[in-house]
Amino acid sequence: MNILVLMKMVPDIVEELEIAPDGRSLDGEAVRPIVSERDDHALEQALLLKDKVGGTVTVLAIESRDVDEVLFTALAKGADRAIKVCGVETLLTATEAAALLARVLPTTPNLMPVQVIVTGCQAIDDLDGVVAPALAERLQLPYLGIVTGVEVEADGSRATVFKEYAGGTRGRYGVRLPAVLGVQAAPKPPRYVPVAKVRAAMKARTLECVEAPAGDEASLLEIVAMAKPQAAGRAEMLEGSPEEVASKVAEILSSRGLA
Amino acid sequence: MVGAASLTEAPPEITLDGLLASPRGRDLLTCIQCGTCAGTCPYGDVLDFPPRRIIGMLREGLIEEVLASDSLLFCVTCYSCMAKCPRGLRLTEVLLPLVKEQIFARLPEVPAELQKALMNTLRYGNPQGESAKKRAAWIPSAGVPVRVLSADPRPVDVLWFVECYTAYHPRGQDNCRATAKVLHALGVDFAVLGSEEKCAGECARLAGETGLFETLTDANLKVFGKYRFNRIVTSGAHAYDALVHEYPAHGLAAPVEHTTPFFARHLDVLKPRLTKKLGYTVTYHDSCVLGRHNGMYEEPRRLLQALPGVKLVEMAHNRINSLCCGGGGGGMWLDTFFKSKGQERLADRRVREAVATGADVLAVSCPYEVSRFEDSLKVLGYEKKMVVRDVVELLAEAMESPEAKTP
Numbered sequence: 001m002n003i004l005v006l007m008k009m010v011p012d013i014v015e016e017l018e019i020a021p022d023g024r025s026l027d028g029e030a031v032r033p034i035v036s037e038r039d040d041h042a043l044e045q046a047l048l049l050k051d052k053v054g055g056t057v058t059v060l061a062i063e064s065r066d067v068d069e070v071l072f073t074a075l076a077k078g079a080d081r082a083i084k085v086c087g088v089e090t091l092l093t094a095t096e097a098a099a100l101l102a103r104v105l106p107t108t109p110n111l112m113p114v115q116v117i118v119t120g121c122q123a124i125d126d127l128d129g130v131v132a133p134a135l136a137e138r139l140q141l142p143y144l145g146i147v148t149g150v151e152v153e154a155d156g157s158r159a160t161v162f163k164e165y166a167g168g169t170r171g172r173y174g175v176r177l178p179a180v181l182g183v184q185a186a187p188k189p190p191r192y193v194p195v196a197k198v199r200a201a202m203k204a205r206t207l208e209c210v211e212a213p214a215g216d217e218a219s220l221l222e223i224v225a226m227a228k229p230q231a232a233g234r235a236e237m238l239e240g241s242p243e244e245v246a247s248k249v250a251e252i253l254s255s256r257g258l259a
Numbered sequence: 260m261v262g263a264a265s266l267t268e269a270p271p272e273i274t275l276d277g278l279l280a281s282p283r284g285r286d287l288l289t290c291i292q293c294g295t296c297a298g299t300c301p302y303g304d305v306l307d308f309p310p311r312r313i314i315g316m317l318r319e320g321l322i323e324e325v326l327a328s329d330s331l332l333f334c335v336t337c338y339s340c341m342a343k344c345p346r347g348l349r350l351t352e353v354l355l356p357l358v359k360e361q362i363f364a365r366l367p368e369v370p371a372e373l374q375k376a377l378m379n380t381l382r383y384g385n386p387q388g389e390s391a392k393k394r395a396a397w398i399p400s401a402g403v404p405v406r407v408l409s410a411d412p413r414p415v416d417v418l419w420f421v422e423c424y425t426a427y428h429p430r431g432q433d434n435c436r437a438t439a440k441v442l443h444a445l446g447v448d449f450a451v452l453g454s455e456e457k458c459a460g461e462c463a464r465l466a467g468e469t470g471l472f473e474t475l476t477d478a479n480l481k482v483f484g485k486y487r488f489n490r491i492v493t494s495g496a497h498a499y500d501a502l503v504h505e506y507p508a509h510g511l512a513a514p515v516e517h518t519t520p521f522f523a524r525h526l527d528v529l530k531p532r533l534t535k536k537l538g539y540t541v542t543y544h545d546s547c548v549l550g551r552h553n554g555m556y557e558e559p560r561r562l563l564q565a566l567p568g569v570k571l572v573e574m575a576h577n578r579i580n581s582l583c584c585g586g587g588g589g590g591m592w593l594d595t596f597f598k599s600k601g602q603e604r605l606a607d608r609r610v611r612e613a614v615a616t617g618a619d620v621l622a623v624s625c626p627y628e629v630s631r632f633e634d635s636l637k638v639l640g641y642e643k644k645m646v647v648r649d650v651v652e653l654l655a656e657a658m659e660s661p662e663a664k665t666p
Contacts, residue, residue, distance in 0.1 A: 014383065015390050034382070192369040195381060196470030
């Protein structure tokens with residue numbers, strides 16, 4: 001069984017985000033890219049499937065800053081092959097990325113057919129989770145999103161996919177393969193790989209590079225403006241002895257007609 | 260001035276396979292199988308393979324059996340077995356790191372908290388997962404000028420290696436402010452690395468994540484190499500241990516001191532400034548690395564005894580017999596794992612003993628201990644009876660004007 005994992009980088013929100021002078025994008029200098037958390041779960045799901053039924057795991061990402069480290073880490077964790085889509089100069093929107101991937105996958109040597117394509121069902125810069133369903137549509141494959149577990153038939157013909165709903169309800173779906181699956185969370189947290197193994201992968205393994213074929217899809221969305229949240233009023237701290245604080249609370253409540 | 264770190268070739272690494280063939284490894288064969296190591300180990304009753312059994316298995320060629328057990332995650336590298344070994348074997352320095360490294364590489368799953376801490380340390384340079392840019396965020400609240408080398412790279416006498424829990428933890432930052440104040444009062448020419456500093460990596464190494472330790476060592480040595488300084492003084496007890504015992508093999512040439520002994524060395528100058536009567540009964544917890552591994556039992560006590568209005572009382576287990584807080588060797592991030600195996604946090608055990616002395620202050624010299632012991636005081640319901648203070652915090656408090664209000 002062949003499994004393809006699509007991974008991408010997103011801005012790390014541990015670092016302070018800055019808005020670029022154009023007022024419509026993030027300041028690339030200030031942004032530190034990190035692998036999208038749900039893509040990391042998609043990789044874990046793929047590796048769990050491989051552990052169980054065998055086959056190969058290929059990771060593929062559109063070239064971007066720091067993505068090499070993520071791909072080498074995936075190889076160190078057990079992926080068989082890592083591919084970078086090179087020559088992409090601008091930051092793509094979700095629909096543009098889906099269109100590019102749909103053109104790249106069929107033309108990448110020795111890649112297709114794959115039985116399962118997994119990726120994160122969302123990313124912090126794609127909250128609508130457009131990439132995976134848009135890609136499935138272009139490849140004419142079924143799509144299931146918000147996936148929290150996958151089981152496959154040994155012959156790779158069908159998969160059982162689990163989804164979670166509010167209140168602990170769990171859905172079980174059957175899907176014929178190949179299919180695109182948008183992973184919300186793998187059944188287990190993404191595995192740890194010792195740094196020494198990543199370093200060894202960087203020495204011994206290589207990342208394949210495929211050129212991005214030209215396309216003319218225009219994004220349907222335009223970012224008009226970005227702004228940092230404005231602090232409105234601030235919390236007022238009431239100080240003093242418990243009695244003083246209590247009378248201040250009473251005053252505030254009565255002055256606002258709440259008591 | 261020594262030009263920071265002169266990078267030399269690292270010595271050939273000892274591996275577990277080659278251990279018995281190496282001079283230090285051959286010493287292990289002189290183990291008399293007395294079992295003192297297991298008896299003194301704070302988790303000796305939990306380990307499948309305490310050092311005595313590891314050595315026995317190693318001699319018999321059965322080491323794979325040892326490596327398949329994850330119970331050595333309970334080794335909090337407290338140096339107790341090494342300190343008590345009648346043959347003087349370098350158990351915590353040589354044997355345990357090599358075995359833990361192999362076990363770590365074979366773990367089917369790294370316990371979640373530890374995994375998060377290691378991944379954070381790799382990415383952000385601190386286990387808490389805070390932005391590197393915020394590593395110097397405490398400085399504006401220091402109350403005294405603190406030079407950051409990236410902004411002012413002139414040569415400096417003391418490079419103060421702040422370390423993670425001191426730089427980021429709110430209670431660690433109290434230690435930072437106190438240290439800055441005392442350094443300033445002493446007129447020491449000091450500076451910090453700010454956001455360029457990364458975790459020294461001691462706990463990563465002793466948890467078995469050697470590759471992470473090497474990555475951190477490389478990064479820190481590169482930054483040391485950018486600046487000129489005479490010596491390093493660090494607030495981190497574990498950082499001290501790594502900087503003094505491991506970094507030289509990677510090329511660090513500068514002398515290294517921990518803040519507590521550094522200030523103890525300057526006690527004569529500090530004494531006239533210690534004017535505020537504190538009125539505390541204090542018991543001191545010997546950190547494993549400063550105490551058992553580096554023999555610094557008296558320096559913190561000398562400082563405490565010099566504080567006006569401080570009565571120093573000892574716990575039943577003190578100095579070489581001190582009970583570990585459970586934070587070493589990755590234990591800092593294994594509390595949930597230990598609990599899941601039905602084991603008590605060692606910090607809880609220690610805090611009971613501290614409270615039994617009747618002291619109202621538990622003094623420490625390691626930044627891990629503040630949060631570990633404060634948590635235990637809360638869990639055990641002693642938070643009204645006792646507070647945890649770093650020795651340097653008490654020192655800075657005693658330097659306040661006698662009228663200043665106690666925090």
